[in-house]
Amino acid sequence: MGRIVVTGMGIITAIGKDAGENYDALLNGRHGIGPVSLLDTRHRNEIPAGEIKLTNEELAALCGIGKPELYTRTALLGIIAAREAFETGIARYGINDHARTALVSSSTVGGMDKTEQHFYDFLSNNEYAHYVHTHYCSDSSIKICDYLGLRHMNVTISTACSSSVNAILFGAKLIRHGLADRVIAGGTDALSKFTLNGFNTLMILDREHCRPLDARRQGLNLGEGAAYIVLESEKTALKHHKEILCEISGYANANDAYHQTASSPDGYGPYLSMKEALDMSGLKPSQIDYINAHGTGTDNNDLTEGLAIDRIFAPRVPLVSSTKPFTGHTLAAAGVVETVFSILSIRNGIIFPNLNFSEKIAELSFEPVTELRRADINHVITNSFGFGGNDSSLVLSKY
Amino acid sequence: MTPAWFCQSIDMKAYIRGIGNISPQHSWDNRLKEMEVTGYDNTHLRCIEPHYAEYIKPIQMRRMSRILKMGVAAAGKCLRDAGVEVPDAIITGTGLGMMGDTEKFLVSMLENDERLLTPTAFIQSTHNTVGAHIAVMLKCNKYNFTHVNDTLSFENTLLDGLIRVNENPAEKVLIAGIDEMTDSYFTIARNAGYWKENIDNSLELLRHGGPGSIAGEGAAFFIISGEQHPENYACFSGVRTFYKPVSEAETDQFIIEFLSAHGLGLQDVDILLSGINGDPRGDRIYRRVHEKLFGDNCIAYYKHLCGEYYTSSSFASWLGALILHEQHIPGYIILNDKPLHSPLKNVLIYNYHHDTNHALILLSAC
Numbered sequence: 220m221g222r223i224v225v226t227g228m229g230i231i232t233a234i235g236k237d238a239g240e241n242y243d244a245l246l247n248g249r250h251g252i253g254p255v256s257l258l259d260t261r262h263r264n265e266i267p268a269g270e271i272k273l274t275n276e277e278l279a280a281l282c283g284i285g286k287p288e289l290y291t292r293t294a295l296l297g298i299i300a301a302r303e304a305f306e307t308g309i310a311r312y313g314i315n316d317h318a319r320t321a322l323v324s325s326s327t328v329g330g331m332d333k334t335e336q337h338f339y340d341f342l343s344n345n346e347y348a349h350y351v352h353t354h355y356c357s358d359s360s361i362k363i364c365d366y367l368g369l370r371h372m373n374v375t376i377s378t379a380c381s382s383s384v385n386a387i388l389f390g391a392k393l394i395r396h397g398l399a400d401r402v403i404a405g406g407t408d409a410l411s412k413f414t415l416n417g418f419n420t421l422m423i424l425d426r427e428h429c430r431p432l433d434a435r436r437q438g439l440n441l442g443e444g445a446a447y448i449v450l451e452s453e454k455t456a457l458k459h460h461k462e463i464l465c466e467i468s469g470y471a472n473a474n475d476a477y478h479q480t481a482s483s484p485d486g487y488g489p490y491l492s493m494k495e496a497l498d499m500s501g502l503k504p505s506q507i508d509y510i511n512a513h514g515t516g517t518d519n520n521d522l523t524e525g526l527a528i529d530r531i532f533a534p535r536v537p538l539v540s541s542t543k544p545f546t547g548h549t550l551a552a553a554g555v556v557e558t559v560f561s562i563l564s565i566r567n568g569i570i571f572p573n574l575n576f577s578e579k580i581a582e583l584s585f586e587p588v589t590e591l592r593r594a595d596i597n598h599v600i601t602n603s604f605g606f607g608g609n610d611s612s613l614v615l616s617k618y
Numbered sequence: 619m620t621p622a623w624f625c626q627s628i629d630m631k632a633y634i635r636g637i638g639n640i641s642p643q644h645s646w647d648n649r650l651k652e653m654e655v656t657g658y659d660n661t662h663l664r665c666i667e668p669h670y671a672e673y674i675k676p677i678q679m680r681r682m683s684r685i686l687k688m689g690v691a692a693a694g695k696c697l698r699d700a701g702v703e704v705p706d707a708i709i710t711g712t713g714l715g716m717m718g719d720t721e722k723f724l725v726s727m728l729e730n731d732e733r734l735l736t737p738t739a740f741i742q743s744t745h746n747t748v749g750a751h752i753a754v755m756l757k758c759n760k761y762n763f764t765h766v767n768d769t770l771s772f773e774n775t776l777l778d779g780l781i782r783v784n785e786n787p788a789e790k791v792l793i794a795g796i797d798e799m800t801d802s803y804f805t806i807a808r809n810a811g812y813w814k815e816n817i818d819n820s821l822e823l824l825r826h827g828g829p830g831s832i833a834g835e836g837a838a839f840f841i842i843s844g845e846q847h848p849e850n851y852a853c854f855s856g857v858r859t860f861y862k863p864v865s866e867a868e869t870d871q872f873i874i875e876f877l878s879a880h881g882l883g884l885q886d887v888d889i890l891l892s893g894i895n896g897d898p899r900g901d902r903i904y905r906r907v908h909e910k911l912f913g914d915n916c917i918a919y920y921k922h923l924c925g926e927y928y929t930s931s932s933f934a935s936w937l938g939a940l941i942l943h944e945q946h947i948p949g950y951i952i953l954n955d956k957p958l959h960s961p962l963k964n965v966l967i968y969n970y971h972h973d974t975n976h977a978l979i980l981l982s983a984c
Contacts, residue, residue, distance in 0.1 A: 261732045326766075327744065338724060341806040348810040355714055355928075356745065356766040361974065370861045374774050377715065377745035377766040385763060392781055413720075416727050417740035474708075474753040474762040480741050491759055606741065607750025609762055 223391045224456050224618060225464045227308015227449030229300040229405075230559045232546040233269035233442055236281065237303055242563050245571045246591065250545045252428050252440050260412050266424050269442025269547025270410055271296070282366070289349065291330040292443075294359040296552075297407030300445035301363045304403055308449030312459050321372040321399035322364050323390040324447075325382035325406035327551040329356035332411045359407050371399060377551065379605030380513075381472075382406050383446070384554030384613055388470040390450045400455055405447030406551040414550065415441060421480065429516035431541035432525065432587045434578040439515040442547020446555040448562075465562050468598070468616040469500030475608030486523030488610035489513075490530050493600055496612040497531070502598055507537045507614075509570055509594070511561045511601040512587070514541020515548050524602065525583040536585040538594065544574035554603035558613060561599045565617050570594055630780040632842035633850040633984060635790065636700025638692035639936045640665050641836040641924050648699065648851075650940040655923070655950050657821035661813045662804050663834040663925035668695070681738060682751075683718045685798035688837040689748035690755065693792060697756075700841035706789035707761035707782050708749045710796060711775030713768045713928020715745035717800045748796055748837075769971035771795065772932040773979065776857045779842050787844025795932025799835040799925070807833065812926070814896065821950060823896040823922035831895035834925015838932035840939075846984070852942040852965075854935070856880050856980040863976065866906065873911060873968070876978050887915050888959045889947060891934050893969030895921040903973060908953075916958055918951040931969045931979060938965035938981040 230237065233251025234244035244251070251269045255262070258270065271278075278295040279287030282302055287295070301322070309320070330353035337347040352358065357375040364373050372393070376385045383406030390402035408414075418424050418441060425438035448464075456463055473495060475488025482488065497504060513524055521541075528536060542560050549556050564570055573587035599615045639645040642663040644653050656666070670679060670687050673694035679687065689710070697705065723739040744750075746764040753762050761782065765774040772795035779793040807813060814830040817823070823832060842854060858876045863869040877883060890912045894904040908917050924933040941947050945962055963983045970976040 329766075335724060335728070338728060341809060342802065343809075345809045345811070351806055351810040355768050357713075357768045357770075360767070364861065372859060373767065373770075373861060374765065375767045376764065378762070378764050379744045379746055389763075389778070396781055396784070398777075398781075412727060412732065413724060413740075416732050416735055417723065417737070417743070420735045420737035420740055472761050472763065474750070474759050476753040476757050476759050478754065479747070479750060488759065605746070606744050607746040607762075608753060609746055609750065 222453040223394055223450055223467045224453050225448050225467065225562060226451055226456050226461045227304045228464065228559050228562060229303025229307065230446040230556060231271065231296055231299045232444035232549060232556055233271050234545050236299065238559065245545060245560065250574060252547055258410050258412065260415055262415060266415065266419065266426065267428065268410060268440055271443055290362060291353045291358065292332045292409035293326055293329060293407050294362040296409055296445040297324065297359040297363050298366050300405065301367060301403055301447045304447035304449050305367050309401065312461060314459065317369050319371055319400035320369055321393055321402045322360055322369050323374040323386045323402050323404045324360040324363060325376040325386040325551045326356040326359055326408055327377055327379055327382060328408050328411050328414055330354045330358050331413045332409050335412050378609040379607055380550055380553055381603040381605040381609040381611045382551035384603040384611040385472060387555060387558060387613060388472060388611060391467050391470060394450060394452055400451060402450045403447050404450055405555040407445035408443060408550040408552050410441060410443040423517045425516055428575055429544050430575040431514035431516040431543055432521050432573055432580065433576050434580050436516045436518065436521060438517055440547040442549040444546060444549040444552045444556055446552055446559050448555060448558060463618040465565050466616045466618045467613060469496040469614030471495030471499060472611045475610055477608055480606050481519055482523035486527035488608050489524050489527035489602065489604055492610040492612040493527060493531055496614050500614040502614065504532050505535055507598050507600055508596045509564060509599045510537050510539045511557045511599060512539055512541045513602040513604045514543055516543065520604065522580060522582060525580055529584050533584045538570050538588050539585060540570060540573035540588045542571050557601050561601045561615050565596050565599060565615060568593055568595055630784050631853055631855050632780050632783040632844060633846060633853045634840050634939050635843050635847060635850055636696045636702065636841035637851060637936055637939065638696030638699060639838040640667060640688045640692045641933050642666060642834060643923050645936060648940065650944050650948060651946045655821065657819045659818050661817050661832040662799065663820060663832060665835055683716060683742055685716055685718055685796060686742060686748060686751060689796050690751055692837040692839045693752045696839035696841055700790065702790045702841055704756045704758050705792040705841065707791045708752055708758060709763045709775050709778050709791065710749040710794045711765040711771035711929055712745055712796045713771045714797055715766060716743050716747050717798055717803050719743040721800060721802050768928050768975065769969065770859050770975045770977055772929040773857050773859050773977045776854060776979065780854065783842055783844045790841050790843045792839060792841055794839040795929030796837045797835055797927045797929045799833045799927060804833050820922050826896060829897060829899060831897045831921065831926040834927045834930060836924055836927065836933050838936050850984045852939040852981050853984055855982045858978050860976040862974055869907065869976065870911060872976065873978065880980055882964060884911055887964055887966045888962045889941065889965045890915050890917045891938055891965055891967045892917055892919045893921065894919050895926045914956060916956045917953045918947065919953055920951060931967055931977065934967045935979060935981065938967060941965060942981060942983045
């Protein structure tokens with residue numbers, strides 16, 4: 220089978236509205252977690268989050284959209300990140316034929332930001348009826364396709380917090396099977412009261428800045444954002460003399476099949492997804508230089524993910540960090556946000572630190588990387604695990 | 619220029635080994651010839667639900683939403699029908715996801731001003747809930763995926779399944795289309811102009827004037843595999859989606875190219891199962907395609923049986939598979955008077971939504 224490579228990327232998170240800004244913030248330890256100021260919630264001063272400090276009008280202006288009121292925040296974030304991916308991986312090479320460029324996107328909240336504002340209007344009148352059409356998760360995909368002029372397949376995936384890793388995985392399959400030449404793959408999720416309150420009822424939101432992989436972790440911080448990467452076969456990338464950012468050398472999707480929200484005590488699903496992605500890549504565990512962990516900061520995730528890492532790699536565990544203290548947990552977008560960060564790691568030979576760490580988890584053999592660190596990084600695993608036991612991993616390799 | 623939908627697609631084919639379908643019809647027994655058709659005198663068609671006790675333990679049932687029960691039971695029936703204990707992959711498609719639990723949590727949040735909330739509805743509101751629940755019940759650690767593409771949700775699920783089966787022909791892959799029509803969503807969509815004002819018999823859907831269609835819902839599961847078996851119903855031999863055609867000619871070309879990619883001409887379509895739904899705004903496009911391309915073919919429809927919903931093409935797939943399996947086409951679905959071919963070999967499902975997402979599914983006799 221041919222190799223699948225990445226030739227473009229775009230991102231917007233609480234630490235920056237493009238890849239350059241995100242990289243700069245990661246290098247300088249500048250995180251985006253703080254009080255919520257744009258989302259209208261009673262938890263504003265009590266639950267910190269990784270909110271992008273741009274209003275919908277400002278987001279629309281960034282991508283030249285004249286009528287922001289027709290767009291959900293999820294769609295606006297998606298357009299901004301997908302446009303950057305499209306420009307860096309496709310447009311700058313003068314490629315105008317998008318006949319076989321597919322979009323594989325993902326979202327968990329869809330247009331909930333508008334639905335929760337207008338739900339009672341929906342029930343009583345038709346004044347905001349256009350937001351009925353923006354509620355479902357694929358609305359942002361349609362908006363992205365129209366913005367970029369894509370008319371080939373559009374696919375939207377929703378597997379909770381593993382969504383965008385699954386989008387990348389599915390995009391790679393479409394290319395492998397000749398169903399698309401190029402795929403813009405990723406995900407987008409805006410903050411909403413629905414998700415903030417939902418996670419709050421589960422009592423897994425840290426009231427302070429989150430501390431993934433730390434013994435005294437208290438939960439996660441939610442974030443919002445979007446990111447997309449351009450996938451294609453090595454052959455077409457070389458044909459267009461493209462700069463290849465990395466290779467997707469392995470991927471896997473497994474299910475923990477244990478509980479709707481909790482991981483199995485030994486992290487069997489996470490173990491399977493990492494193991495199968497490694498098997499596909501043909502690499503030995505000792506060849507993995509770095510793991511960008513799912514590392515949400517919840518008691519359950521970090522322990523079980525850590526146990527699964529130990530099961531595969533101990534006693535020689537690669538360098539590990541969770542970058543969620545920078546951005547918060549961006550839900551559907553998390554996997555592709557961290558894929559972009561992992562690509563930055565591979566390209567620049569830098570591992571971004573796991574902020575706020577102080578005490579090792581007793582059950583685990585390893586501690587995360589706590590300071591910016593230079594290293595020769597050839598192979599990275601990035602993990603995303605979600606509600607419903609949906610566990611997915613990617614192996615990214617230097618090209 | 620290469621047309622947008624052109625694909626040097628691999629020869630993807632998957633046999634249907636088992637089916638479990640909960641719909642507004644008595645579809646549970648997978649018998650078309652004997653099925654008594656059900657008409658409704660209102661625009662909100664609801665599923666005829668089976669006795670769940672055979673598939674779900676009472677203790678589990680208490681916390682499960684209606685759509686979750688429908689999904690789990692239809693999956694159970696499908697697996698039993700196929701003689702499969704644990705599938706090799708679980709792939710679900712849903713346009714709206716778990717609307718009941720989503721609304722429950724949303725309303726409680728809005729009414730209580732973000733206070734006094736409990737997590738159950740939120741936990742069960744994620745789009746992957748049904749697929750995840752089945753995985754937990756069956757202890758299935760394999761590939762688990764959820765597609766959420768409004769009216770393409772089932773088509774993308776089917777494509778995912780076809781890719782999977784093509785990679786591993788011996789595998790038994792569970793695919794599904796699931797959507798529920800809650801009272802709130804029915805009202806919301808009515809306010810947005812989706813449904814007709816009223817109707818006296820859903821079976822005469824196309825005779826009712828005025829804008830809008832009728833609302834429906836369903837949970838249709840299929841076990842598909844690359845292996846031949848005497849008990850296969852039919853096979854999925856192709857699926858293709860097409861986004862926002864710029865002209866009528868492009869729509870026509872999309873359909874013709876799709877058939878020709880499968881070695882078929884228009885005359886080889888024994889039955890066109892049309893997504894025509896009684897809304898004059900959209901029916902115009904269906905009728906044009908019927909007349910222009912399928913003037914000599916038998917044309918049938920299905921939305922008077924299941925209503926309009928995002929994954930209605932999974933109901934159409936059930937119908938098409940049984941037509942091919944039983945070599946029987948019920949009179950109440952036929953729209954024109956063209957002579958029927960014998961044997962029936964190919965059923966083409968054509969569905970679209972708001973002139974945005976057009977989709978084709980090809981079913982063939984085994």
